Amino acid sequence: SLIWWVCRTASLALQIGVVGYEARQTTAKVGPNITPEVSSERYAVNAVGFALVAAFPKQKASLGLRYFKEFAGRATFQGYSAQIFGSISF
Numbered sequence: 001s002l003i004w005w006v007c008r009t010a011s012l013a014l015q016i017g018v019v020g021y022e023a024r025q026t027t028a029k030v031g032p033n034i035t036p037e038v039s040s041e042r043y044a045v046n047a048v049g050f051a052l053v054a055a056f057p058k059q060k061a062s063l064g065l066r067y068f069k070e071f072a073g074r075a076t077f078q079g080y081s082a083q084i085f086g087s088i089s090f
Contacts, residue, residue: 013055019066020048044074047081060089
C-alpha cells in the first residue's frame, strides 16, 4: 500500500492511498462428486484501487473506504469491490 497523509490535526487524521491485493487458492477441491479437472482448477484474483481513512484520535475511532478493481481472475468472478470499515478502541 502507498498511503499519504492528507490532513493531520489533534482531532482528525485523514489518509488516502493506493491499495491492492492478490488471492490464490493453494489446495485442491475434494469430495465425492469432484472431477479431476475441477479438483486441479485453482482460484486466483488480483485487485488494485484506493483507500480513504479518517481517524478520530480523541474519540479513539476510525472510519474508512476501500475501492478495488479486480482483474486477471481465474475460476472466480471479477469486477469491482467496495469495503466500508470502522473501528472503536476501548
